[in-house]
Amino acid sequence: MQQISASLKNAAKTSVWTPFNIVAGIIIAVGLVLTVIRFTGGLGAVTNLDHHTPWGLWIGFDLLCGVALAAGGYMTSAACYIFGLKRFHAAVRPAILTAFLGYALVVLALHYDVGRPWRLPYPIFYSQGTSSLLFEVALCVFLYLTVLFVEFTPAALEWLGLKRARNLVVRLVLVLTIFGVILSTLHQSSLGALYLIAPSKLHPLWYSSYLALFFFVSSMFAGLSMVIFESTLSHRFLHHKMDEHHLEQSHGVAISFARAASFIMMGYLFMQMIGLAADNDWHHLTTGWGAWYLLEMIGFVALPAFFFALGSRERNLRLIRWTALWAVLGIVFNRLNVSLVAFNWQLPADQRYFPSWMEVGITLFIVTLGVVAYRFIATRMPILYEHPDYREQQEE
Amino acid sequence: MEQAFFTLQEFMTHTKSVVYLLMAAALIGLPLFWLFLTGRDEKKRTF
Amino acid sequence: MGITRRQLFGWMAAAGAGALAPGVAKAAAGKHFSGYPESFGVLHDITHCIGCRKCEAACNEVNDLPDPDTPFDDLKVLQDKRPLSATAYTVVNRYQFESASEPVYVKTQCNHCLEPACASACFVKALRKDETGAVVYDASLCVGCRYCMIACPFQVPAYEYDKAFTPRVMKCTLCYSRIREGKLPGCVAACPKEALTFGRRDDLIKEAQRRINRNPGQYVDHIYGRFEMGGTSWLYLSPRSFSSLGMREDLGVKAAPEYTSGALAVVPMAVTAGVVLLTGIYAIARRREQIAEDERQAAVAQTRARAEEEMKQKLTEQKKAADKEREAIVNREVEKALKEAEQERAADKPAADDDSGKET
Ligand code: SF4
Ligand code: SF4
Ligand code: SF4
Numbered sequence: 029m030q031q032i033s034a035s036l037k038n039a040a041k042t043s044v045w046t047p048f049n050i051v052a053g054i055i056i057a058v059g060l061v062l063t064v065i066r067f068t069g070g071l072g073a074v075t076n077l078d079h080h081t082p083w084g085l086w087i088g089f090d091l092l093c094g095v096a097l098a099a100g101g102y103m104t105s106a107a108c109y110i111f112g113l114k115r116f117h118a119a120v121r122p123a124i125l126t127a128f129l130g131y132a133l134v135v136l137a138l139h140y141d142v143g144r145p146w147r148l149p150y151p152i153f154y155s156q157g158t159s160s161l162l163f164e165v166a167l168c169v170f171l172y173l174t175v176l177f178v179e180f181t182p183a184a185l186e187w188l189g190l191k192r193a194r195n196l197v198v199r200l201v202l203v204l205t206i207f208g209v210i211l212s213t214l215h216q217s218s219l220g221a222l223y224l225i226a227p228s229k230l231h232p233l234w235y236s237s238y239l240a241l242f243f244f245v246s247s248m249f250a251g252l253s254m255v256i257f258e259s260t261l262s263h264r265f266l267h268h269k270m271d272e273h274h275l276e277q278s279h280g281v282a283i284s285f286a287r288a289a290s291f292i293m294m295g296y297l298f299m300q301m302i303g304l305a306a307d308n309d310w311h312h313l314t315t316g317w318g319a320w321y322l323l324e325m326i327g328f329v330a331l332p333a334f335f336f337a338l339g340s341r342e343r344n345l346r347l348i349r350w351t352a353l354w355a356v357l358g359i360v361f362n363r364l365n366v367s368l369v370a371f372n373w374q375l376p377a378d379q380r381y382f383p384s385w386m387e388v389g390i391t392l393f394i395v396t397l398g399v400v401a402y403r404f405i406a407t408r409m410p411i412l413y414e415h416p417d418y419r420e421q422q423e424e
Numbered sequence: 425m426e427q428a429f430f431t432l433q434e435f436m437t438h439t440k441s442v443v444y445l446l447m448a449a450a451l452i453g454l455p456l457f458w459l460f461l462t463g464r465d466e467k468k469r470t471f
Numbered sequence: 472m473g474i475t476r477r478q479l480f481g482w483m484a485a486a487g488a489g490a491l492a493p494g495v496a497k498a499a500a501g502k503h504f505s506g507y508p509e510s511f512g513v514l515h516d517i518t519h520c521i522g523c524r525k526c527e528a529a530c531n532e533v534n535d536l537p538d539p540d541t542p543f544d545d546l547k548v549l550q551d552k553r554p555l556s557a558t559a560y561t562v563v564n565r566y567q568f569e570s571a572s573e574p575v576y577v578k579t580q581c582n583h584c585l586e587p588a589c590a591s592a593c594f595v596k597a598l599r600k601d602e603t604g605a606v607v608y609d610a611s612l613c614v615g616c617r618y619c620m621i622a623c624p625f626q627v628p629a630y631e632y633d634k635a636f637t638p639r640v641m642k643c644t645l646c647y648s649r650i651r652e653g654k655l656p657g658c659v660a661a662c663p664k665e666a667l668t669f670g671r672r673d674d675l676i677k678e679a680q681r682r683i684n685r686n687p688g689q690y691v692d693h694i695y696g697r698f699e700m701g702g703t704s705w706l707y708l709s710p711r712s713f714s715s716l717g718m719r720e721d722l723g724v725k726a727a728p729e730y731t732s733g734a735l736a737v738v739p740m741a742v743t744a745g746v747v748l749l750t751g752i753y754a755i756a757r758r759r760e761q762i763a764e765d766e767r768q769a770a771v772a773q774t775r776a777r778a779e780e781e782m783k784q785k786l787t788e789q790k791k792a793a794d795k796e797r798e799a800i801v802n803r804e805v806e807k808a809l810k811e812a813e814q815e816r817a818a819d820k821p822a823a824d825d826d827s828g829k830e831t
Contacts, residue, residue, distance in 0.1 A: 072632030079554050079629050082617035110749055112756030143615020143630070143638035151594040155612050158440035159433060161731055162618045163594035164738060167444075202753065203455050210451075210745040214738060221734035225592055225622040228722050240734045430507045431600050432701075432728045433591050440735060447739040454746045 052396050059393025062386050066140055074386040080372055081381035083141075088367035089391055090137035092219055093360045094130050096243075099251025100258070101127025101176060102212040109205045119281045121183060121411045122262065123255050125402065127212075128176040133398045135173060140390055161221045168215035175208045187409040216247035223366060231370035233312050233321040236303040239366075245296045250359040252289040253332075256282050256352035266406055271413035283340050286348040289355065290336035293329050300325060317373065324365060328358030506585040510604030511650060512672035512704035513659060514679055515578055517716070518689060519666035522549055522563055522576035529661030530561045530580075533646060552717070555579060557629040560643040561658055566716050575709075577716050578658070578666070581606060581627045581643035582696055583704035588727030592622035597640075604672060604704040605645035613640055624700050624722050645704070672704055679708050701726025 066074045077084050104123040108116045139145040151157060151166045178197060185194035220243025223230050236242065259278055262270070270278075304310060312318050332355040339348035372380065406412055429435040528543035530536070537558050541548055549565040556562075561580035568575070587606045590598040597612040598619055615638055620628045631638040646656035654660070659667040668675065679694045695707035699722050707713065714720045 068635055070631075070633050070635040070638060073635075075632070077617075077630075077632060079556060079620075080626060082620035082630060106749075110753045110756065112753075112760055141616075143617070143634075144613070144636075147595075147612075147614040150612065150614055155595040155597075156441055156444075157437065157594040157596040158444055159436040159591050159728060159731075159735070160594040160618065161734065162592065162616060164735070166594055206455070206746060206749045206753070207451065209749060210742055213745065214741060218734070218738070221731065222618070222621075224730045224734055225588055225727055226624070227730060228624045228719060229621070237730075237733065240737075430504060430602075431586055432504045432726060432732075433586050433600060435504060436591070436728055436732060436735070437596070443739045447742050450739075450743040450746060454743070454750070458750055 052400055055389075055392050055396045056400075058389055059396070062389050062393065063140075065386070066390070071141075071143065074384065074390065076381055076384040076387065078381065080375055080379055081368075083367060083371075084381055085368070085383040085387045085391055086137050086141040088364050089360070090141075090394060091134055092363035092367055094134040094137070095215065095219060096247045096250040096359050096363060097254045097356065098127040098130030098134075099212065099216060099247040100255040101130075101179075101251070102209045103248060103251040104255060105179070105205045106209045109202060110209065116281055116284070118278060119255055119259070119285075122258065122406070123251075124176065124179050125183070125405060125411055126254070126258055128173075128180045129398050129401055129405075131169065131173045131176055133394050135169060136397075137391075137394050161218050161224065164218040165215065165222065168211050168218060172208060172211040172215055175204050175211060179204050179208065183405075183409045183411055212247075213244060217241065217244040219243050220366075223371075226371075229372055229374070230366065231312075231317055231373040232307060232309045233304070233317055234366050234370040236307060238299065238303045238306070242296070242299065242303065245292060245299060246359060246362060249289040249292045249296070249355060252285045252292075253352040253355035253359070256285050256289075256348060257356050260349040260352065262406065262412060266403075266412060269407060269412045279345060282345060282348050283343060286336040286351070287340040289352075290333045290340065293333035293336070293355070297325060297329055297333070300329075317370070320365070320369070324358070324361055328354070328361050332358055504586075506672075506702070507600070507602045507604060509671055509673070510602060510704065511645070511669065512583070512604055512675050512706060513645075513656065514668040514670070514675040514706045514708065516666050516668070516679075516682070517575060517577055517707060517709045519664045520563070520576040520578060521664055521666075522546065522565055522574070523663065524549075524563055525661045525663060526578055526658035526667065527559065527561055527563060529657040530643070531559070533649065533657035534560060534644070536560070549576075555627060555629055555642070557631045557639075557641040560641065564717065568711070568715070575711065575716060577707075577709075577718070579625075579717075580658075580705070581645070582625055582699075583643075583645050584700055584727070585702040585704065586700070586726030586728055588622040588624060588700065589619035589628055591728040591731065592618045594618065601647055603645065603647045603650050605647035605650070606642075607644060607647055608640055608642065610637075610639045615640075622727065624719070624727070672706070675706055679706055682708060698724040700724070701729075 062074055071077060075084055075086075100123040104116055104119045107113045108120050138148065142148065148166075151163050152170055157163050178200065182194050182197050185191075185197065217240035221240040223235065223239055224237070227235055259282065263278070304313075313322065332351050335347060335351040336355070338344070339351055368381065429438065524543045524546065531539065531543070539558065549563070552564050553559070553562045561578060563576050563578045566575045566577065583600075583604055583606045585600070587598065587600055590596075590600055590606060593613075594616065595612045595614055597609045597614075599607055599609075601607045615630075617628075617630055617640070619640060620626075620630060627642050629641045631641060646654075646658075649656060655669050659669045668678065670678070676694060676697060683690045683692055683694075690708050690710060691712060693709075693713070695709065695713050695718060696703035696705055701724065707718070709716060712720070
């Protein structure tokens, strides 16, 4: 309790007019206006979606990238709690928080994207279209968001000083982690599998019957890179919130994660090649689409993998951190390729989709909400440090 | 329970809904069984 | 002949519609599905179509769609290719070829696939294949995710993007409520040139094959929709390659659900195996930890024992040393005392001597 009042006092002391707050404030204000337009004028009022392209930026970026980048949550908690790699302990809470916020925002974005958002519970509670992969996605989002929420509550409960409730939840950690890992595995892969139904619309270089596997494997290194990248940001802006335990572990975490990511990326490259061979798609490589595909594979997978390897061999944190950003961009590139660039590739250029500024505005709005929420929580709750009352128990 | 299906699509909707229910049963049942399995171990963290 | 072929098929259909109701189901044999038996379809003979747009008008009327911007008898709209839209379930497009003076007209609408991709994709069962053959949409379930639009290989479903509260997916219904009443679909009834024939799909395929055989050179030897994407209820006959008329010929014959069945089949197994596997890994990790812990404890115990031993030894040694020292001290003291005593004695003697000498 003391802490809350202390942090409130702190907040009151520092000025509200920091550059961060101003920019975030503007984006949020614009976002609110666009929200009103969207929900009074329909999808057509703000988006460029049309008959040929029913899924635009909000699915391609907000859903696909959002979920891929939230993969850090299951990667770290699995490493720490299931595989028993206790030295990653300090990375778990920030990763869980990001995953939770990421998923919450994905769900928020879906409310903008679907035509009748108030019916979003239908697939789970009312009419189950079990033959659809989107059903699986819906089920996983719903369950995993619940799991993440429970996994996150210990931090909030510590902050609020509710010891008994907190200890009850902590006892569930293992079951939750196992559920979480399974659900997010499924979820990541089913997002790729969404496109399996449209072999005639997705370019053969990106379409593969292994699409689900590709999405899953790439989400692994996406999550790892995201944990590194995000800890870089936290180090820069929230350094004062970290305890020794966290600071001491975070270097080790970065190096091990870079190594893991690098290896998985190399594996992913081979898998992609096997995918090409399985469908005999080699001849597409010499076309313009092929060049684009190679740019993705070499520029955004092979090279980051190599620099991650260098960074972890030479224990060069700077290199690792920049490479993490690069790899994160690579994942965004991949997801946008599948959902927007290579989708509907058969259409003439003038019928292709390009997002309207208002779609971009809503996306920015949602991302900003996420950053603000992360900052709010990480500066108040025991995320980057361990709560003094629970230090002993946490070691368990 | 002899049901007739005329399309693969219907067949899948039906079988998948049964399968999803079984999956839920596995998700809940297996951890509980693990509790039973390790119930006699030392008190310490048996889940 | 007083009865046109179209009407004939229509009557047959009407007679058959009654038989649909009780659903005399032949049990699904094995895992092969050949669609609803005796379901209906429409054969579109492109060579007969004159692009009058009467079907568009009829469709608009029977489905209560909003009035179009330009009236249906205005044929100038044919200059541009029009996609299906939220206000038009069916559209006729004109294809002009340099090699031929006469243009070719093609009517498009939902093809009512035998294994509809859209229904397979819908996560609330808002789309389903009806026993009449129609793929039917239920707006009261639809969430508006538009995955059906992603899935449809023929780019059919349209969406009411401009509605804020009640947006629907819009597509041809095969007029299934009219079929159940024993009537023909609106567009079929309106067509003046027999370009559209309604009937049982099986019969339509035979009829189409007959036309191809009877009129060599007039048709390409392919019934579009017979096998495309697992087959569709709407079938097409064309005087030239279908791909030149904007119809994709690269779709393959695999039904849409077959593309996803693999991924879907993995899910429940992955979950169940995943729980077992992860719990196992956890148990092994814990066990290893336990062993490490035990070993550490054993090692600790051992060192402690060794230390104690050493301590004991040291103690005894010390004791011994102490004893020795004490002995030495005692000895020294004794010696000292003895020496002193001796000295004393020695000192006494001469003194005594002296004394005695003096005394004497
Ligand atoms: S043509 Fe498209 S909308 Fe019509 S039934 Fe087939 S998949 Fe569904
Ligand atoms: S838009 Fe409606 S009908 Fe289409 S898949 Fe989504 S819920 Fe089903
Ligand atoms: S079958 Fe009915 S809904 Fe479909 S195009 Fe013809 S008139 Fe329109």
